[in-house]
Amino acid sequence: MRASIEVADIFRTAGPAYRAAHAGHLSLAELKLMSAIEHCRTAALGGHVEACEACGQWRIAYNSCRNRHCPKCQGAAARTWLAARKAELLPVGYFHVVFTLPAEVAVIAFQNKAAVYDLLFKAASETMLTIAADPKHLGARIGITAVLHTWGSAMTHHPHVHMIVPGGGISPDGSRWISSRPAFLLPVRVLGKLFRRLFLTRLVALHDAGRLSFFGSMAHLTDRRAFLRHLAPVRKKRWVIYAKAPFAGPEAVLAYLSRYTHRVAISNSRLIRFDESGVTFRYKDYRHEGADRQQLMTLATDEFIRRFLLHVLPKGFHRIRH
Ligand SMILES: [Zn+2]
Ligand SMILES: [Zn+2]
Known part of the structure; x- marks a missing residue:
């Protein structure tokens, strides 16, 4: 069996060189995350001694960093979250929708x-x-749990929202439950069109209100005409919404959901190798079908850290919403 590698090993080994190479270009949030991952469950964060009163056996338990981007801290966070959600589930089918x-x-x-x-x-x-x-369509008020992911399979920037939606909702007068058809919630083409319109209208409004900023190779988008020109192709393109039929039952929904809610850009279990050539990890290549989807990718360590840090969220930003 191979020794298991963790994101923490990569950061502890290569973090100092990365900080030196990119000095002045790292945000406070990125620096904090690097430090949190490097120190999570080590003596640096302190700890306590756990001892069995009966046999006297003991071990040291080091404190975890609790940073929400730390791969090590996600398991515990997911379990707590899951327990809280159990009470809220309805005895109906749930759909999975992705924007x-x-x-x-x-x-x-x-x-x-x-x-x-x-x-x-x-x-x-x-x-x-x-x-x-x-x-x-349905004619009902539905409930939504949504979670933001900012990564694609190879840790690149690919923002999308996963939603879990019950297969039905409350009637407009609040008096009864209206069920959706068993394998169909809402038409994805209709959803895609409205989503595109709502999103683009408000994006332009944000630009008009001076709430967007651009730098580097995108600095020219500060100009309104250049910004509208940049958006022209996506006004005609189809915005793909993915919707999948219901899960087997509430338990399955929760198990599935917690895998999504408490994910970070890469989990430790996907790491295969870390050596002079860089970091090798498993990823899904969606251009292939079936078993061929699972591929290996090797990135230079500097690039691996860069991609990991792409996904740091702004302080206080809620990535799970109800
Ligand atoms: Zn941690
Ligand atoms: Zn996702």
């Missing part, structure tokens, strides 16, 4: 994380609520 931003918009989001990730959440949930309330 993704096109690449042209994702680059804008990257330089304006708080404003555009927030817009992604709001436009996606308003789209769902509006189409669900329409009597032509």
